Each structure stands twice: as structure tokens, then as C-alpha cells.
Amino acid sequence: MIWLIAGLVLVIGVHSLRLVSPGLREQVIARHGAMRWRLLHSGASLVGLVLLIWGYGEARAEPLWLWIPPVWSRHAAALLMLPSFVLLAASLLPGSHIAARLRQPLAASVKIWAFAHLLANGTLADLLMFGSFLAWAVLSFTLLRRREAHLPVPPGSAAGDLKVVLAGVAGWAVFAFWLHGLLIGVRPFG
Structure with a gap:
């Protein structure tokens, strides 16, 4: 469990820098360059991700059950992942009303x-x-929505929304029906 916790601390810590120290990224880039920032940020994220995956795998080998989820919760989770993938696509593909609104x-x-x-x-x-x-x-x-509330909202388009929804649905389908079982060992639909 210690590796899982270490991975969580590292991954969440690295991705919380913007929350706790908004100007740190710019300061490091000004002093050491963008490439060094990317290497440090990506390297720490990758180490954290490896620890997190390893630790989670070890913890799953000897689970400590706190509750037994009902069968319907697996189906609900699979359906909830569809909007999650659409929002993930909105974060990666520019030009949607979805990203602009959120x-x-x-x-x-x-x-x-x-x-x-x-x-x-x-x-x-x-x-x-x-x-x-x-x-x-x-x-x-x-916090980030509050902090950035004064910034102008980027424009979005119906074409951008369509692209995001199609990419999200495709990503969800590939992950739900193939990759989740391959990578995680659990098949959401079978």
C-alpha cells in the first residue's frame, strides 16, 4: 500500500502545483527553460504513475474490502465513463462549446x-x-474556475462539439470493450 500512496502523493502533488503556486511554472521556465520544466514535470509524473500502478496492482492482489458494491454499480460506472471520455476529449481537442463552458x-x-x-x-x-x-x-x-473567471471564454463551435463527442465516444468504446480488460484486467462489459 505504501507504493500506491507514494504514487498518489507524487502524481497529485505534481498536478497540484498550479493550484498551490500559480506562478511556479513560469518562474522555472524563465530561470531554466521550458524543456527543463517539461522534463521535470513529465519525469515526476511518470515516476508517480509507475508507483501508483505498481502499488495499486499489489493492493489488488490482497484486497481489504470495505464494502461489496452491488452489481448495478458496475453498469452505472461504465455508463458514467461515457461523459468522462467526452470531457477528456474536450480537454485535448480545441474549439468546442463544451470546453469553453466548463x-x-x-x-x-x-x-x-x-x-x-x-x-x-x-x-x-x-x-x-x-x-x-x-x-x-x-x-x-x-479553484481554477474561480481563479480564471475573469479570463475571456474561448470561442467554441458546433463542429468542435461534434468532434469532441465523436472522439469521446470512440475512446470510450475502445477502452470499455478492449483496452480496460487488456490493461486493467477487468472487462466492464463481460
Whole structure:
């Protein structure tokens, strides 16, 4: 469980720098250059992700059950992941009303992802991982929207929305029907 916690601290910590120190990125880039910032940020994120995956895998091998989720919660989680993937696509593809309206579509996507997985899983490792990401996403979404409320809203288009929805649905389908089972070992629909 220690590796899971270390991974969570590193991943969430790196991705919380913008929340706790808004100017840090710009200061590091001004002093050391954008490439060094990218290398440090990406390197720390990658190490954290490896620790998180390893730790979660170890914790799943000997689960400490806190509750037994009902069968319907797996179906609800699979359906909740559809808007999560659409919001993920909105965070990656420019020009949608969805991203413009939410301003923080990635944090909204993580909120839905974490909630869906908390709903469908009942171990201590699940509570630690998905609960931590849910708390981070709620805080990130709220603080960054408040902080950036004075900034102009980027324009969006119906074509941008269509592109985001199609990409999100396609990503969800590929992950739900193939990649989740391959990478995680759990098949949401089978």
C-alpha cells in the first residue's frame, strides 16, 4: 500500500502545483527553460504513475474490502465513463462549446472517472486511489474556475462539439470493450 500512496502523493502533488503556486511554472521556465520544466514535470509524473500502478496492482492482489458494491454499480460506472471520455476529449481537442463552458474539462472528466470507480469498487486501495483523485478534481475544478473567471471564454463551435463527442465516444468504446480488460484486467462489459 505504501507504493500506491507514494504514487498518489507524487502524481497529485505534481498536478497540484498550479493550484498551490500559480506562478511556479513560469518562474522555472524563465530561470531554466521550458524543456527543463517539461522534463521535470513529465519525469515526476511518470515516476508517480509507475508507483501508483505498481502499488495499486499489489493492493489488488490482497484486497481489504470495505464494502461489496452491488452489481448495478458496475453498469452505472461504465455508463458514467461515457461523459468522462467526452470531457477528456474536450480537454485535448480545441474549439468546442463544451470546453469553453466548463473551462476545466479535464478536472470534470477526472471527477466523473473517480466517482464512477468509487461507485463500482469497494476496497481500501480503491477508496485511497479514486477518493484522492476525486478530492483533487473537485478542488482543482473549483479553484481554477474561480481563479480564471475573469479570463475571456474561448470561442467554441458546433463542429468542435461534434468532434469532441465523436472522439469521446470512440475512446470510450475502445477502452470499455478492449483496452480496460487488456490493461486493467477487468472487462466492464463481460
